[in-house]
Amino acid sequence: MTASRFSPRRLAATFSLGLALASGAAFAANEQYFPLQSYRVGPYAAGGTGFFGGFIDYMQLINARDGGVNGVKLTWSECETEYVVEKGVECYERLKKGLNGAPAAATNPLSVGIAYATLERSTADKIPLITINHGRTDSTDGSVFPYVFPLQLNPYSEVSAIVNYIGQKAGGLDKLKGKKIVTLYHGSPYGKETIPILDILAKKYGFSVTHIEVPHPGTEQQSQWLNIRRIKPEWVILRGWGVMNPVALKTAAKTGFPADRVIGNIWSNSEDDAAPAGDAAKGFISITTHPAGTDFPVLKDIDKQVVKAGKGNLQDPKRFGNVYYNLGVVNGILNVEAVRIAQAKFGKRPLSGEEVRWGFEHLNIDNKRLQELGAVGLVQNLKLSCADHEGGGAVRFQQWDGARWKVISDWVQADRALLRPIIEKSAAAYAKEKGITPRNCAKEG
Amino acid sequence: MDFFLEVLIGGLLAGVMYSMVAIGFVLIFKASGVFNFAQGSMVLFAALTFVSLLERGFAFWSAFAATLASMLVLAWAIERGVLRHLVNRPPITLFMATLGVSFIIEGLAQLLWGAQVHGLELGIKDEPLEFGGVLLSSFDLFAAGTAAALVLALSLLFSRTRIGLSLRAVADDPLAALSVGIRLQRIWGVVWAVAGFVSLVAGLLWGARLGVQFSLSLVVLKALPVLIIGGFSSIGGAIVGGLIVGASEKLAEVYVGPLIGDGLENWFPYVLALLFLLVRPAGLFGERAIERV
Numbered sequence: 005m006t007a008s009r010f011s012p013r014r015l016a017a018t019f020s021l022g023l024a025l026a027s028g029a030a031f032a033a034n035e036q037y038f039p040l041q042s043y044r045v046g047p048y049a050a051g052g053t054g055f056f057g058g059f060i061d062y063m064q065l066i067n068a069r070d071g072g073v074n075g076v077k078l079t080w081s082e083c084e085t086e087y088v089v090e091k092g093v094e095c096y097e098r099l100k101k102g103l104n105g106a107p108a109a110a111t112n113p114l115s116v117g118i119a120y121a122t123l124e125r126s127t128a129d130k131i132p133l134i135t136i137n138h139g140r141t142d143s144t145d146g147s148v149f150p151y152v153f154p155l156q157l158n159p160y161s162e163v164s165a166i167v168n169y170i171g172q173k174a175g176g177l178d179k180l181k182g183k184k185i186v187t188l189y190h191g192s193p194y195g196k197e198t199i200p201i202l203d204i205l206a207k208k209y210g211f212s213v214t215h216i217e218v219p220h221p222g223t224e225q226q227s228q229w230l231n232i233r234r235i236k237p238e239w240v241i242l243r244g245w246g247v248m249n250p251v252a253l254k255t256a257a258k259t260g261f262p263a264d265r266v267i268g269n270i271w272s273n274s275e276d277d278a279a280p281a282g283d284a285a286k287g288f289i290s291i292t293t294h295p296a297g298t299d300f301p302v303l304k305d306i307d308k309q310v311v312k313a314g315k316g317n318l319q320d321p322k323r324f325g326n327v328y329y330n331l332g333v334v335n336g337i338l339n340v341e342a343v344r345i346a347q348a349k350f351g352k353r354p355l356s357g358e359e360v361r362w363g364f365e366h367l368n369i370d371n372k373r374l375q376e377l378g379a380v381g382l383v384q385n386l387k388l389s390c391a392d393h394e395g396g397g398a399v400r401f402q403q404w405d406g407a408r409w410k411v412i413s414d415w416v417q418a419d420r421a422l423l424r425p426i427i428e429k430s431a432a433a434y435a436k437e438k439g440i441t442p443r444n445c446a447k448e449g
Numbered sequence: 450m451d452f453f454l455e456v457l458i459g460g461l462l463a464g465v466m467y468s469m470v471a472i473g474f475v476l477i478f479k480a481s482g483v484f485n486f487a488q489g490s491m492v493l494f495a496a497l498t499f500v501s502l503l504e505r506g507f508a509f510w511s512a513f514a515a516t517l518a519s520m521l522v523l524a525w526a527i528e529r530g531v532l533r534h535l536v537n538r539p540p541i542t543l544f545m546a547t548l549g550v551s552f553i554i555e556g557l558a559q560l561l562w563g564a565q566v567h568g569l570e571l572g573i574k575d576e577p578l579e580f581g582g583v584l585l586s587s588f589d590l591f592a593a594g595t596a597a598a599l600v601l602a603l604s605l606l607f608s609r610t611r612i613g614l615s616l617r618a619v620a621d622d623p624l625a626a627l628s629v630g631i632r633l634q635r636i637w638g639v640v641w642a643v644a645g646f647v648s649l650v651a652g653l654l655w656g657a658r659l660g661v662q663f664s665l666s667l668v669v670l671k672a673l674p675v676l677i678i679g680g681f682s683s684i685g686g687a688i689v690g691g692l693i694v695g696a697s698e699k700l701a702e703v704y705v706g707p708l709i710g711d712g713l714e715n716w717f718p719y720v721l722a723l724l725f726l727l728v729r730p731a732g733l734f735g736e737r738a739i740e741r742v
């Protein structure tokens with residue numbers, strides 16, 4: 005009888021039952037989770053609601069239209085940070101373990117402060133930290149920062165592309181010699197990040213650059229703009245954030261400086277930055293990696309499958325297709341593509357953060373893929389690698405006509421060859437300080 | 450010299466804007482001894498309500514009247530719901546209560562009207578006007594005129610009306626005022642309502658300049674040194690304090706900033722305020738509290 009209790013058939017039956025139960029459990033958890041450290045209240049809620057609205061709506065589109073990524077449904081939950089660093093860290097710790105068995109793919113806090121505070125934790129926990137269009141410039145070097153991805157555009161690329169645009173306008177970079185540029189920057193680490201690279205570019209091309217700080221939050225800028233009027237620069241680069249942007253434009257008008265000689269950076273480029281300044285913003289130029297608009301096929305799909313189905317995430321539907329929303333959509337596209345690419349290597353199943361990291365490092369968005377994604381003109385060509393976690397480094401320029409942004413240039417590329425040694429030097433210093441042995445990217449596939 | 454004058458006059462006009470917020474603090478402190486930390490949130494709530502009503506098709510004056518009504522309701526709710534229950538509690542308790550009220554108002558404002566940023570045009574062009582080679586902002590001049598009218602109206606309210614007389618009596622000696630039949634709660638309600646009106650005016654001017662957004666509630670940070678310098682209980686002091694803060698911070702930023710580093714505009718007024726605290730703790734026009742122990 006004992007033999008019959010342990011007969012091979014019974015064992016096989018028991019094993020089959022266990023397998024079925026396990027696969028049932030796996031089916032229940034056949035989801036890929038995105039922990040969202042969002043901010044929907046507080047001073048930066050306008051950006052947070054737009055960005056996370058676009059991100060969530062894109063994931064909803066993938067679930068509704070495609071049934072997920074190769075059958076793996078996308079899931080997410082939000083934790084309110086109010087853009088406060090401590091809350092962002094608390095949210096990270098709370099969400100990093102996944103949701104109902106679905107593993108966390110990546111974190112996307114859209115906050116320089118939270119990104120800095122969770123950088124080392126992300127590396128230790130092996131969860132990619134995505135800082136699209138912002139973050140530490142030297143995290144572009146993936147050999148030192150394997151889990152950090154300043155996708156599309158790091159701060160150095162941003163100012164390099166702006167200087168290249170100013171050069172184009174002047175008739176060539178050699179014509180910049182003797183010109184005067186002022187940078188009006190937010191008084192924070194974010195605002196100061198690009199000072200060294202602008203000094204290098206000024207030396208290289210022979211223009212003079214004056215850096216003028218605006219103390220946070222930037223509600224008063226009279227003295228700064230009077231100084232600018234005294235300097236009489238050809239261009240002002242506005243490296244603002246939040247309320248600082250409309251106040252800069254209003255004060256520029258008040259002191260007689262033309263708006264079409266002010267170029268806003270990537271965090272001075274939304275409708276919320278220009279519209280509150282009213283007529284003073286007419287003509288204001290800014291860079292963008294993700295133009296506003298609803299004509300892109302992917303936006304039309306979201307509208308049809310998500311918004312019109314009553315599932316849109318935006319409280320105010322008029323914000324559909326605005327700059328922050330479209331950045332969220334772009335971020336969604338890149339995150340989902342990383343999962344898709346990683347699935348091709350590791351299998352069509354929920355993936356660990358480490359596996360998704362591989363997907364990010366092998367992102368390759370060419371024109372053909374952009375066509376398939378319905379995102380031509382919305383997203384730039386991107387090719388990432390172990391060594392390069394930025395991948396793009398190009399921007400387009402747009403101009404505010406009083407009611408909306410109009411794209412006025414093709415993609416303008418940053419001088420990435422010039423920037424690369426500076427980035428590597430900074431990353432190497434970080435590695436030395438933290439005792440990190442850089443990966444040998446030449447050996448990584 | 451023209452540049453110096455531009456910086457100086459621009460600073461004075463900016464100071465008037467700070468005074469607009471400081472006056473709201475003074476009104477409540479004068480009548481009840483409460484340092485109302487929620488003043489900035491009231492500015493935000495007023496501006497956000499006004500602009501949201503405009504966007505929903507209200508005419509300017511209808512939106513103004515409806516917002517004023519909402520500020521009166523808010524004042525009534527704060528008086529009934531919070532302050533009435535805290536009579537005779539230590540000042541720190543009342544301060545903490547207004548801190549709590551501040552967060553509630555901010556949350557309520559975003560819950561009701563959303564988090565997006567709104568533009569606000571009052572029909573006054575913010576273009577530079579030239580006076581003898583010195584550029585001045587037409588909007589700043591308008592704001593200064595509005596502040597002057599507001600101070601005049603408040604002075605008349607305090608000196609020429611029965612309510613004003615009661616307010617002054619409560620400010621001088623609350624117990625004596627109670628003993629002659631003045632209803633403290635009613636006076637508090639009136640003062641909070643007037644502070645609500647001042648918040649609305651300040652909210653419209655600041656909202657037209659910054660855009661109506663959450664950061665409006667941060668303008669209180671500019672009002673604090675104004676209060677320390679001018680005194681917590683004087684409307685005239687709020688104006689003078691504002692002028693001193695505005696002019697000194699701009700001059701410091703332009704002439705001292707290049708020597709020791711930019712960005713001192715935010716903290717320089719507090720250096721000045723601390724110096725005043727050391728030399729003249731009650732501020733320029735504040736009343737010295739004398740207590741028998």
